Amino acid sequence: MSKVLVIAEHDGVMLNPSTAKTVACAASINGAIVDIAVFAATAGPIASEAAKLASIARVVTYERSENKHALAAVIAPQIVAVAGEYTHIFGPSTTFGKDLMPRVAALLGVNQISDIMSVESSHIFKRPVYAGSAIATVEAPMDTILVATVRIASYSAVTSNNSALIESGSPSVVDIPTHTRFIEVKSGATDRPDLQTATKVVSGGRALASAENFDIIYKLADKLGAGVGASRAAVDAGYVPNEMQVGQTGKIIAPDLYMAIGISGAIQHLTGIKDAGTIVAINKDEEAPIFEVADIGLVADLFTAIPELTEALD
Amino acid sequence: MDNNDPLPLGARSNEVEKILVGLKRVVDYNVRVRVKSDGSDVETDGVKMSINPFDEIALEEALRIKERGDASEVIVISVGTVDAQQQLRTGLAMGADHAILVESDSSVDPLGLAQTFKSIIDRDGIDLVILGKQAIDDDNSQTAQMLSAIWGRPQATFASKLDIAGNKATVTREVDAGLEVIEIDLPAVISTDLRMNEPRYVKLPDIMKARKKPLELIAMADLGIDQGPEIKSVMFEPPLERERGVMVNDVASLVAVLKEKGLA
Ligand SMILES: Cc1cc2nc3c(=O)[nH]c(=O)nc-3n(C[C@H](O)[C@H](O)[C@H](O)COP(=O)(O)OP(=O)(O)OC[C@H]3O[C@@H](n4cnc5c(N)ncnc54)[C@H](O)[C@@H]3O)c2cc1C
Ligand SMILES: Nc1ncnc2c1ncn2[C@@H]1O[C@H](COP(=O)(O)O)[C@@H](O)[C@H]1O
Numbered sequence: 232m233s234k235v236l237v238i239a240e241h242d243g244v245m246l247n248p249s250t251a252k253t254v255a256c257a258a259s260i261n262g263a264i265v266d267i268a269v270f271a272a273t274a275g276p277i278a279s280e281a282a283k284l285a286s287i288a289r290v291v292t293y294e295r296s297e298n299k300h301a302l303a304a305v306i307a308p309q310i311v312a313v314a315g316e317y318t319h320i321f322g323p324s325t326t327f328g329k330d331l332m333p334r335v336a337a338l339l340g341v342n343q344i345s346d347i348m349s350v351e352s353s354h355i356f357k358r359p360v361y362a363g364s365a366i367a368t369v370e371a372p373m374d375t376i377l378v379a380t381v382r383i384a385s386y387s388a389v390t391s392n393n394s395a396l397i398e399s400g401s402p403s404v405v406d407i408p409t410h411t412r413f414i415e416v417k418s419g420a421t422d423r424p425d426l427q428t429a430t431k432v433v434s435g436g437r438a439l440a441s442a443e444n445f446d447i448i449y450k451l452a453d454k455l456g457a458g459v460g461a462s463r464a465a466v467d468a469g470y471v472p473n474e475m476q477v478g479q480t481g482k483i484i485a486p487d488l489y490m491a492i493g494i495s496g497a498i499q500h501l502t503g504i505k506d507a508g509t510i511v512a513i514n515k516d517e518e519a520p521i522f523e524v525a526d527i528g529l530v531a532d533l534f535t536a537i538p539e540l541t542e543a544l545d
Numbered sequence: 546m547d548n549n550d551p552l553p554l555g556a557r558s559n560e561v562e563k564i565l566v567g568l569k570r571v572v573d574y575n576v577r578v579r580v581k582s583d584g585s586d587v588e589t590d591g592v593k594m595s596i597n598p599f600d601e602i603a604l605e606e607a608l609r610i611k612e613r614g615d616a617s618e619v620i621v622i623s624v625g626t627v628d629a630q631q632q633l634r635t636g637l638a639m640g641a642d643h644a645i646l647v648e649s650d651s652s653v654d655p656l657g658l659a660q661t662f663k664s665i666i667d668r669d670g671i672d673l674v675i676l677g678k679q680a681i682d683d684d685n686s687q688t689a690q691m692l693s694a695i696w697g698r699p700q701a702t703f704a705s706k707l708d709i710a711g712n713k714a715t716v717t718r719e720v721d722a723g724l725e726v727i728e729i730d731l732p733a734v735i736s737t738d739l740r741m742n743e744p745r746y747v748k749l750p751d752i753m754k755a756r757k758k759p760l761e762l763i764a765m766a767d768l769g770i771d772q773g774p775e776i777k778s779v780m781f782e783p784p785l786e787r788e789r790g791v792m793v794n795d796v797a798s799l800v801a802v803l804k805e806k807g808l809a
Binding site: 303335338363368369412419420467473505522536544 | 587681
């Protein structure tokens with residue numbers, strides 16, 4: 232019998248949608264009982280949201296002031312202290328989970344599985360390697376605890392129709408390290424839909440040639456109600472901030488509509504959009520590799536095509 | 546900030562003596578990797594191999610710290626077959642002082658790697674470890690976190706900026722929400738993101754000079770490491786390919802198709 236603990240991701244106020252996707256993966260293990268743990272300074276609203284997620288048995292909160300910011304060095308030993316009850320511990324494969332879960336695994340003396348994309352059995356999973364050029368089937372030993380991250384683009388969020396029990400976990404006795412201190416997060420927060428959960432995403436590449444020119448991408452996105460992404464080249468050149476990068480080393484996303492504008496389609500970029508519903512590519516080079524994967528392609532100069540498209544979408 | 550440091554160089558407390566940098570030998574990022582027909586692995590015969598791109602960035606950062614006078618020695622380490630000497634030589638040519646090859650013919654999981662690095666830390670007295678944020682072959686993104694866990698030290702993953710002052714470091718991390726800044730006590734483990742720096746090119750005279758630098762060979766078996774329960778890769782398969790779709794001739798046709806699909 233599998234008993235899975237899912238570590239909730241949140242920003243101190245709200246549950247991150249990655250949690251509902253991680254639960255979807257956990258619940259796809261046959262007969263699994265799934266709990267959610269919330270490590271926070273104040274867990275209240277986060278725990279109530281978590282308790283609504285379908286397929287979970289209970290939410291356990293661990294409140295202490297040190298948990299105000301999600302520092303792996305602070306949270307990992309607290310997870311280890313409660314791990315004994317579980318066969319599996321899952322986190323999302325976001326920067327939060329990728330930072331935290333290997334630390335948990337190492338403290339438990341086990342290896343970790345990164346980026347689960349499908350569950351074959353309680354201890355056999357599929358995951359992408361080589362920027363998604365190959366899919367590996369991996370098998371973990373049955374007799375040790377299994378720690379993993381879940382590739383959230385591979386899962387749809389479970390629905391929010393539950394009302395699971397919320398318990399407050401008994402405070403663990405571990406010493407909390409003070410060698411790692413949070414200072415600040417700088418984010419270019421916008422009103423646009425979040426890249427990782429948006430149903431539509433418009434991305435621009437190096438071809439945009441300046442931060443000012445990216446404006447035409449924002450205008451199109453706003454018309455569509457879309458989130459905005461970018462290639463690494465556009466981020467490196469400083470046209471847009473780092474959190475907009477899509478790809479192997481940026482965000483892995485699965486919107487219903489993805490528009491790649493002035494992006495060549497390098498493998499490292501494509502691995503971030505494999506699960507998109509419909510991919511539209513606009514590029515002036517008809518040989519661009521992006522057209523090999525696009526559902527709809529248009530060979531055109533973006534500086535005329537995009538304003539025209541934005542206009543036509545009224 | 547680096548440029549107008551108020552302290553003259555000699556007056557600084559140089560807390561970081563030795564920096565350890567992991568260099569993994571991986572299939573070059575430009576190679577289109579294919580799965581072997583029997584599904585046992587990916588095809589690596591005759592394929593171009595390079596230093597993992599994130600590790601070049603890690604080494605560049607270590608070299609800059611040393612060149613600023615904030616460290617005295619940069620050691621590069623690779624765990625793998627004898628072929629990895631090639632990547633270590635490149636690391637020495639970039640400017641590392643000393644290289645260590647821990648020889649292993651079978652691939653080593655991140656926990657085993659972390660334990661290997663820890664044994665070198667204990668042996669050589671390392672103050673700072675800089676690794677890549679992920680190896681682009683297995684895409685695990687685990688080793689730095691595991692090493693800091695078993696060492697009981699801070700981790701600063703996905704770093705794009707590292708400032709060392711005394712026995713503390715301020716690190717900017719690339720996270721999903723934007724840029725997070727944390728302060729950590731040293732010793733610590735850093736993992737590098739792509740935008741930390743632009744690695745230098747190796748010049749021919751440096752390659753010649755690097756031949757004389759020490760490259761130490763250690764057999765993995767001699768370290769007596771218990772690698773922990775193994776996660777086995779039982780099969781590899783190619784990903785589901787997306788089909789090439791339709792080409793439209795103009796913006797009006799694009800709009801028509803999007804509307805038909807209910808996407809606009
Ligand atoms: C380890 C590693 C990790 C990486 N991770 C990522 C990642 O996560 N995400 C990522 O995106 N990349 C990543 N890369 C980089 C990747 O290899 C490519 O370099 C990058 O994606 C290229 O960005 P681009 O398509 O915007 O630029 P380019 O490849 O330069 O393409 C620009 C495109 O714009 C077209 N164009 C030019 N002008 C116009 C115009 N006026 N109208 C229309 N089209 C025009 C050109 O035809 C061209 O196809 C990574 C690389 C490495 C080595
Ligand atoms: N075999 C290896 N030899 C040296 N360093 C390695 C090796 N494997 C991983 N590393 C280091 O650990 C980082 C993260 O690797 P991984 O956790 O496998 O994604 C890499 O960028 C390297 O710096």
